[in-house]
Amino acid sequence: DDVGQDRLLNADKEAGNWLHHHKNYSATRFSSLADINKDNVKNLKVAWTMHLGGVEGGGIWSHGGLEGTPIVENGFMYVTDGWGSVYKIDAHGGKGVLLWKMDPKTDHDWAGAVACCGVDNRGVALWGNLVVSHTLDGRLIATNKETGQVAWQRQVADPDKGEVITGAPLIVKDMAITGVAGAEYGIRGWIAATDLKSQKEVWRTHTIPGKDEAGHETWKDDKDAKASGGGSTWVTGSFDPSTNTIVWGVGNPGPDWDNEYRPGDNLYTDSSLGLDADTGKIKWHYQHTPNDPYDYDSVAENVLVDVPGPNNTTQKLALEADRNGFAYAIDRNSGKFIWGLPFVKKVTWTKGLDPESGKPVEYDPKQGVQRYNAAVTPSRTNKVTDICPGNMGGKNWPPTAYNPNLKLWYIPVIESCNRITVEETTPDKLKKREFFTGGGPSQPVKITGSVTAIDVTTGKVAGKAETEFPNLGGILATPDLVFSGQPSGEVIAYDAKSLQQLWQFNTGGGVNAPPMTFSVDGKQYVAILVGLGGAWDKWFIDATPELKRMQPGSMLYVFAL
Ligand SMILES: O=C(O)c1cc(C(=O)O)c2c(n1)C(=O)C(=O)c1cc(C(=O)O)[nH]c1-2
Numbered sequence: 308d309d310v311g312q313d314r315l316l317n318a319d320k321e322a323g324n325w326l327h328h329h330k331n332y333s334a335t336r337f338s339s340l341a342d343i344n345k346d347n348v349k350n351l352k353v354a355w356t357m358h359l360g361g362v363e364g365g366g367i368w369s370h371g372g373l374e375g376t377p378i379v380e381n382g383f384m385y386v387t388d389g390w391g392s393v394y395k396i397d398a399h400g401g402k403g404v405l406l407w408k409m410d411p412k413t414d415h416d417w418a419g420a421v422a423c424c425g426v427d428n429r430g431v432a433l434w435g436n437l438v439v440s441h442t443l444d445g446r447l448i449a450t451n452k453e454t455g456q457v458a459w460q461r462q463v464a465d466p467d468k469g470e471v472i473t474g475a476p477l478i479v480k481d482m483a484i485t486g487v488a489g490a491e492y493g494i495r496g497w498i499a500a501t502d503l504k505s506q507k508e509v510w511r512t513h514t515i516p517g518k519d520e521a522g523h524e525t526w527k528d529d530k531d532a533k534a535s536g537g538g539s540t541w542v543t544g545s546f547d548p549s550t551n552t553i554v555w556g557v558g559n560p561g562p563d564w565d566n567e568y569r570p571g572d573n574l575y576t577d578s579s580l581g582l583d584a585d586t587g588k589i590k591w592h593y594q595h596t597p598n599d600p601y602d603y604d605s606v607a608e609n610v611l612v613d614v615p616g617p618n619n620t621t622q623k624l625a626l627e628a629d630r631n632g633f634a635y636a637i638d639r640n641s642g643k644f645i646w647g648l649p650f651v652k653k654v655t656w657t658k659g660l661d662p663e664s665g666k667p668v669e670y671d672p673k674q675g676v677q678r679y680n681a682a683v684t685p686s687r688t689n690k691v692t693d694i695c696p697g698n699m700g701g702k703n704w705p706p707t708a709y710n711p712n713l714k715l716w717y718i719p720v721i722e723s724c725n726r727i728t729v730e731e732t733t734p735d736k737l738k739k740r741e742f743f744t745g746g747g748p749s750q751p752v753k754i755t756g757s758v759t760a761i762d763v764t765t766g767k768v769a770g771k772a773e774t775e776f777p778n779l780g781g782i783l784a785t786p787d788l789v790f791s792g793q794p795s796g797e798v799i800a801y802d803a804k805s806l807q808q809l810w811q812f813n814t815g816g817g818v819n820a821p822p823m824t825f826s827v828d829g830k831q832y833v834a835i836l837v838g839l840g841g842a843w844d845k846w847f848i849d850a851t852p853e854l855k856r857m858q859p860g861s862m863l864y865v866f867a868l
């Protein structure tokens with residue numbers, strides 16, 4: 308069947324399907340399927356598996372990994388591997404049969420040399436009779452759903468400028484919305500919309516304002532830092548049809564750690580943006596870490612939820628769990644801060660958030676260069692510091708999930724601290740396709756994790772299931788369960804209320820992708836891609852030597868009762 312805007316708007320009415328990257332436009336990753344539930348989940352077993360490809364390396368990477376969320380429509384599944392090959396799998400009859408594989412022949416070295424954080428592709432979207440996907444080397448590809456033949460493709464990002472694409476597209480009203488990666492390579496970030504009918508660009512909004520645009524005054528240097536100021540957009544956003552607003556997160560400023568290079572708040576880096584879907588115009592923004600010296604990308608998905616507010620009002624919230632260790636609820640119509648709280652156990656970079664503005668309490672708008680908690684903040688005068696959360700963040704790209712019945716929001720947590728060494732940056736350090744980070748991390752301290760639940764009616768932590776390793780995969784919520792995986796191989800089901808572990812299965816490979824659920828022939832399944840890749844191997848693995856024995860791999864696991 309064709310997938311049009313009607314079905315995309317009503318994706319949750321198709322209970323057995325999973326049509327959007329984040330399940331629905333609100334990005335809840337909640338499925339109402341409840342045949343697998345807390346009473347029987349202990350009987351969950353492997354139903355079938357499939358080996359995929361894409362483990363080969365390229366550029367600075369020795370191997371690819373799997374970070375994608377499978378999409379399922381009417382019993383057919385669409386998944387990607389790290390190099391952007393798309394696989395269509397027939398999931399009828401209690402088994403998986405590969406129907407076609409579309410190999411986009413991604414340029415491994417051209418793209419892999421400027422992928423900061425792994426050979427990653429987080430999945431596809433559906434539109435009409437097409438499967439819409441990205442490649443690391445910057446293309447948007449439309450593939451015929453039936454035949455697997457490429458219908459058309461368009462170069463959207465340019466690896467010559469250090470731009471790559473790792474996120475899944477978001478389809479809004481006949482447009483594919485694309486975010487870009489490259490804030491560690493001196494790009495100037497953007498979000499672009501491609502008309503899927505004409506295959507032409509409809510709009511492209513830069514996340515760093517141009518000379519005459521509002522916000523450009525937040526770049527106060529005299530060396531044109533904003534031209535290479537980062538602000539990538541590498542995680543898929545959400546969409547509020549009632550206000551025609553796309554909500555999308557923006558990554559770190561560059562150079563990452565030397566914030567003296569770029570005095571000012573550096574809008575719209577580390578911000579959530581509300582964009583007019585038709586024009587890409589920025590309606591509102593909320594910035595989490597002004598003049599960021601920590602590499603705290605705010606690319607996380609914004610989950611759009613309505614909760615009862617004071618005096619019989621409804622609060623229209625956008626929830627975001629930031630790399631800086633704080634979870635935020637903002638008003639998604641105005642961008643105004645409502646509440647925020649730390650969701651990690653250890654935050655050292657600030658003493659907390661101002662309850663009115665949500666800004667870090669040390670934030671001083673009169674200062675160009677922010678020091679926050681100066682004792683631990685990396686700077687030209689404090690060149691080697693230990694900081695919590697570390698630069699992998701309290702939560703990275705792995706998505707949260709929200710249970711609308713329980714009003715609980717589940718965060719895949721990385722309990723991290725790490726060591727930063729600052730290098731003073733000068734404009735001559737800016738070289739095409741080379742890191743432009745103003746320093747770098749090392750990892751002398753162990754990193755663990757948790758699944759942390761927040762009650763969004765109170766803005767308080769409601770529960771925590773601690774894990775030995777960081778959560779690098781993200782969350783699936785069902786009416787009474789929460790699923791997630793570990794980089795050591797386990798897929799785990801928790802009780803949605805108590806977060807007590809009810810089931811686990813060891814896949815034998817590192818889980819670096821979110822679980823999802825679907826049904827076909829009247830039977831519910833839980834699916835997850837397994838293959839450790841991403842940033843961990845290169846940047847953080849010293850903290851978890853046990854994970855060094857995880858082998859590269861590329862597998863799909865599907866579970867059923
Ligand atoms: O600023 C960027 O453009 C950018 C892109 C990506 C990416 O595309 O995967 C990551 C990061 N930054 C990043 O800072 C980071 O920690 C990270 C982890 C991962 C991953 O897949 O494990 N990607 C990225």
Ligand SMILES: [Ca+2]
Binds near residue numbers: 490491558559604
């Ligand atoms: Ca980044």
